[in-house]
Amino acid sequence: MPAKLSSRASVRRCAVTGVAGLALLGAGLPAAVAGDTGPGLSRFYRQKVKWAACQGQEAPLDLQCGKVTVPLDYARPAGGTLDLAVARYRATGAPRGSVVLNFGGPGGPGVGELAAGGKVFMELTDNYDVVSFDPRGVGRSSPVSCGAGFEDLAEATDGDGDVDDPQPELAQLRRAAQECEKNSGPVLRHMGTVDTARDLDVIRAALGDDKLNYLGFSYGTRLGAVYAARFPGTVGRLALDGVDTLTEPLAEQGRVGALSQQTALENFIKWCAEDLACPFGQDARGAREQVVRLVASLDENPVPTDFGVPFSGQDLVGALGQGLYSKEMWPLLERALAQLVEDGDTHGVEDFISGGFAIPLRTGTHRGAKDRGVKGKGQDRDRRPHYGLVDEGEVPLDNLPAALMAINCADDPDRPAPREVAANLRRLRGRYEQASPVFGRHRLTQVLMCHGRPRGTDFIREKVRDVDTPKMLLVGTRGDPATPYRWTEQTARRLGPSAVVLDNKGEGHTGYASSRCVHHTVDAFLLYGTLPPDGSSCGPDEDDD
Numbered sequence: 001m002p003a004k005l006s007s008r009a010s011v012r013r014c015a016v017t018g019v020a021g022l023a024l025l026g027a028g029l030p031a032a033v034a035g036d037t038g039p040g041l042s043r044f045y046r047q048k049v050k051w052a053a054c055q056g057q058e059a060p061l062d063l064q065c066g067k068v069t070v071p072l073d074y075a076r077p078a079g080g081t082l083d084l085a086v087a088r089y090r091a092t093g094a095p096r097g098s099v100v101l102n103f104g105g106p107g108g109p110g111v112g113e114l115a116a117g118g119k120v121f122m123e124l125t126d127n128y129d130v131v132s133f134d135p136r137g138v139g140r141s142s143p144v145s146c147g148a149g150f151e152d153l154a155e156a157t158d159g160d161g162d163v164d165d166p167q168p169e170l171a172q173l174r175r176a177a178q179e180c181e182k183n184s185g186p187v188l189r190h191m192g193t194v195d196t197a198r199d200l201d202v203i204r205a206a207l208g209d210d211k212l213n214y215l216g217f218s219y220g221t222r223l224g225a226v227y228a229a230r231f232p233g234t235v236g237r238l239a240l241d242g243v244d245t246l247t248e249p250l251a252e253q254g255r256v257g258a259l260s261q262q263t264a265l266e267n268f269i270k271w272c273a274e275d276l277a278c279p280f281g282q283d284a285r286g287a288r289e290q291v292v293r294l295v296a297s298l299d300e301n302p303v304p305t306d307f308g309v310p311f312s313g314q315d316l317v318g319a320l321g322q323g324l325y326s327k328e329m330w331p332l333l334e335r336a337l338a339q340l341v342e343d344g345d346t347h348g349v350e351d352f353i354s355g356g357f358a359i360p361l362r363t364g365t366h367r368g369a370k371d372r373g374v375k376g377k378g379q380d381r382d383r384r385p386h387y388g389l390v391d392e393g394e395v396p397l398d399n400l401p402a403a404l405m406a407i408n409c410a411d412d413p414d415r416p417a418p419r420e421v422a423a424n425l426r427r428l429r430g431r432y433e434q435a436s437p438v439f440g441r442h443r444l445t446q447v448l449m450c451h452g453r454p455r456g457t458d459f460i461r462e463k464v465r466d467v468d469t470p471k472m473l474l475v476g477t478r479g480d481p482a483t484p485y486r487w488t489e490q491t492a493r494r495l496g497p498s499a500v501v502l503d504n505k506g507e508g509h510t511g512y513a514s515s516r517c518v519h520h521t522v523d524a525f526l527l528y529g530t531l532p533p534d535g536s537s538c539g540p541d542e543d544d545d
Contacts, residue, residue, distance in 0.1 A: 006216055006343055010258070014104040016386070016464075019157060021051060021351050023231065026325050030498075035366075038077075038499045039075050039077070040071075040073070040077035041074075043502050044069065044071065044077070044202050044205075045202060045205045045206075045370070046072060046205075047068065047069060047202075047205075047206050047481065048206055048208065048315055049067070049086060049206050049207060050066055050067075051064040051065070051066045051068040051088065052064065052065060052066065053065070054087060054111075054115070054489065055187050056314045056392060058115065059115055060115055060118060060205055061220055062089060062090070063087055063088070063089060063114070063115055064087065064088050064089075064090065065081040065085065065086070065087045065111065065120065066086050066087070066088075067084060067086060067389055068083070068084045068086055068133070068203050068206045069081050069082070069083050069084075069386075070082060070084060070091060070136070070199045070202050071191075071196075072118075072186060072187065072190060072385075072387070073190055074190075074195065074198050075163060075171055077211075078384070079384055080186065080248070080384055080385040080386065080387065081384065081385075081386045081387070081390075082136060082142045082187060082359050082386070082387035083140065083141065083142075083386075083387065083388050083389045084133050084134060084199060084203070084511060085109075085111050085133060085139060085140040085389050086111070086131060086132070086133040086134075086139045086202070086203065086303065086393045087110070087111040087114050087115065087131070087132055087133070088098055088129045088130060088131040088132075089114070089116075089118055089121070089122070089129065089130045090125070090129055090263060091125050091126070091127055091128050091129050092125050092126060092127050093127050094127065094254040095127065095128065095129055096127045097128055097129070097208075097209050097211075097213070098127060098128060098129040098130075098207045098209055098212065099121070099124050099128045099129065099130045099131060099209075099214075099215075099526065100132065100133070100200070100204070100207075100209075100212060100213075100214050101114060101121070101130065101131065101132040101214075101215065101216075101220075101375070102129045102132070102214070102215075102216040102217065102219075102220030102223055102224070103132070103217055103218075104181065104216070104217045104218030104219045104220045104242070104407060104510075105138070105218070105400065105403065105407070106135075106138075106193070106219040106222075106403060106404050106407035107137075107138055107399070107400040107401065107402070107403030107407065108134070108138070108219075108400065109134045109138050109139030109140070109399075109400075110133045110139070111132060111133065111134050111139060111140065111396075111511045112131030112134075112139060112209055113132060113134040114130070114131075118130065120512075120513060123523060123527075124523070124526065124527065126527075127527070129207070130202075131324040132393055133199075133203060134511065135189065135196045135199065135405060136191060136195065136199060136312050136325060136402075137184070137191045137301065138399065138400075138403045138405050139395060139399070140389045140391075140395065141389065142185070142187045142387045143390060143392070143394075143395050143396055143399040143403070144180065144183070144184035144187060144188050144191065144396075144399065144402045144403050144406055145180070145183045145184055145186075145396035145398055145424065146176055146179050146184075146402045146405075147179050147180075147182070147183035147396075147398075148179055149175060149176035149177075149178070149179025149180055149183070150176070150179075150398045150402065151175045152172040152173065152175050152176035152179070153172075153173070153401070154179075155169075155172060155446060156169040156170075156172040156173050156176070156445070156448060157169075157445045157446060158243070158314055158445070158451060160258060161193075163425045163426060163444065164422070164423070164426060165428050166421060166422055166425055166445075166448065167418065169323045169445070169448055170418050170421060170448065170451050170452075172453035173448060173449075173451040173452045174206075174451065175452075176200075177414070177451075177452035177454070178383055178452075180402060180405070180406070183396075184402070184406070185387075188406055189389065189454075191221055191304065191403070191407055191410050192221055192407060192410030192411050192456060192457055192458065192478040193226050193407060193410070193411050194226060194230070194411075194457055194459050194460075195222060195479055196223055196226075196407075197226040197227040197230050197308050198230070200208050200212065200214075200223070200227055201227070201230075201231050201427065204234060205284075209236075210233055211235065211236030212227065212231070212234055212236055212238075213236035213237035213238065213526065214227070214236075214237075214238050214239070215238070215239040215240070215241065215512075215522065216238075216239075216241070216508060217238055217241050217242050217493060217510050217512070218241075218242040218244065218482060218483055218509065218520065219244055219407075220240070220410070221240035221241065221243045221244045221474075221483075221491070222244040222246065223461070224240050224472075224545060225240065225244075225246060225460075225464050225467075225491065226459075226460060226464055227321050227496070228464075228467045228469050228498075229463055229465070230470065230471045231468050234469055235467075235469040235470060235472075236470070237470070237472070237473075237525060237526055237529060238473070238520050239472065239473040239474075239475070239497065239525055239526060240470040240472065240473070240474050240475065240491075241475040241510045241511055241512050241522065242475070242476075242477065242480060242482065242483040242488050242490070242509055242510035242520070243474050243476055243482075243483055243488040243491045243492075244474070244483055244487060244509070245487045245490065245491065246460055246465075246486075246491055246494055247461055247490070247494065249412070249472075249542060250408075250412055250414065250446060250447055250449060250450065251424060251428055251447045253446075254432065254443040254444065254446045254447060255428065255431055255432055255435050255443070256435075256484055256486070256487075257439075257443055257482070257484070258432055258435040258436040258439040258440045258442075259435040260323065260434065260480060260481050260482070260483075261320075261321055261436060261438075261439040261481045261482075261485070262436035262437075262438060262439055263479065263481075264324040264480070264481035264507065265288075265320060265324060265436075265438060265439075265481075266284075267479055267507060268323075268324060268330055268333070269284055269287045269288055269291065271330060272330075272334050273287050277333065277334065277338065278338075278411050279334070279337050279338040279340075279341040279342060280336060280337075282340070291320075291438060292438060293317065294313070294315060294340075294341065295313035295314075295316055295317060295413050295438055297313065298311065298312050298313035298316055299312050299313030299314060301311075302309055302315075303344060303346060305346050306347075309385065311323075311346045314351075314441070314442055315349075315353060316340075316349060317351040317438060317439055317441075317442040318352075318353050318442065319333075319336070319350070319352040319353045320333070320352075320439075320479065320496060321439065321442070322337070322352040322353065322436070323352045324481040324508075325481060325482065325508060325509045326508040326513075326514060327479075327506070327507040327508045327514060328508070328514065329352075330429075332348075334351065335348060335349075335490060336348025336352065337347045337349065345544075365367060389412040390478050405450075408449065408450070408452045409449065409450035409456055410455045410456045410457065411456050411457065412450055413455055413456050413457060413458040413461065414450075414453045414455075415450065415451075415453075418451075419516050421447070421451065424447060425447065425448075426442065427443075428444060428447065429444060432444045442467065442544040445451075464494070464495075465494050465495070466495070466496040466498070467495050467496060467498055468498075469498045470498065471498055471499075471500055471531055472495070472499055472500065473487070473500050473502060473521075473522065473525050474488050474491065474492050474495075474499050474500065474502065475501075475502045475504055475510070475511050475512070475514075475518055475521075475522065475530060476489070476501065476503060476504065477504040477507070477508065477509070477511045478487025478503070478504065478505050478506065478507075479506060479507035479508065480509050480510070481508075481509060482509045483509065483510075485503070488501060489501065494495060499534075500531050500532070500534045501534055501535055502518065502537070502538065503535065503537040504517075504518050504534065504537070504538045505536070505537055505538065505539050505540060506518075506538070506539075506540050507540075508542070511538065515538050515540075515541060517538035517539065517541070517542055520536065521536075
């Protein structure tokens, strides 16, 4: 599901934590033969990861790093190649395979997430290596960037434009698309989920596993579903938490997203109103009206910030959206709102927009993928460029939102003409505002997101259905502000009889990290193959209230 962009700093739309599935070594053919080798691909399937200690001051001592080489373009595997960064925590007992994690996004770097949150998955290391990776265009794997064009992207989708005449915003998006291509290099044209699913199968083989067992969070559920459709014969145990849509166009995703965020906001306000420190008082209905008025007031009269950029009502909406991702963040959000309402202090809410990093975005040009990490070994001989891993310090600050846009647009086949865009915005405005008086306007302009970019694939809408795989576990959370529960039900029907749904009656985005019941159920499936009956539920943890 697409997220809004912030010009203040990198904004994470990915799941807070994630875990992957088990990969059991089979007794059949070697892993290099089990996947979609195809003409010219066997050399990629024959490689093995060479592990070494991870570099960097913050890397855990027990985390190992490596790389996997994949074709830049799977239609031309004899052409250029690029490296993907991978990392693992080794199994503490006799290893039975690997567990591959995708933390969501799209655009979230898996290696950094694994380094920061690996303790969540230590129960799985009794018998399995726990692995994650930076997908193509993300993190150290040929990271994309929009350079100076990111400001155009952020301004065109910040909710402040004229819905009746979006032509200025469309012009900004066309300029931004050109800047993104200029700063990102050739990988930008090969960044969709279909390509990443093919990379995932090469990674499976490079790990020595005949079957991929996987747990994806948020966007990672889309990746898992595409993998299941593309490689049904190598699916092991797949668990998908915070299930993304496979069918809804961007316009409908935005409306449903606004509705889900509104539901999460009302749940937060109800919780807040039970606390005497709630800045909106103890009447939940009155508190909801106060939030609407506060957003409108800040839109009309933004307040100054340390960055010199006024803080508007739409900035507040962005902060609310981030703060609602996890119920554990609600106390911090309550205090930040109190500072804003009582003292006019924006520091607390700004931290939610920036993910806690109070640094301005670097918008100048930098070394793009076209001249970054290109190695000369063999290049003069066969003219095939190879894009190696970049150093952590070379990852552009806008890589996450730039990758998010690139992947979502590569997965979306709709490209309405400018005249259609204007008509769509006017038609959708009432529906969005009805879905949420707070988030509707903020989400409306996401229908512009892919303007100026090439048309994306229709593979996900047309081909990801009725998969012939072993049973897979789908987890949906009722209070999820980013991936609404209805998407879990829709995707389960789409995938067919293989899908088993677990209904998490909790709050926040995804359930594995916030619900002990979900955590234990997912672990039981990944470790032992134990599945609950379809439609089973997990109630809120007793200490959540």
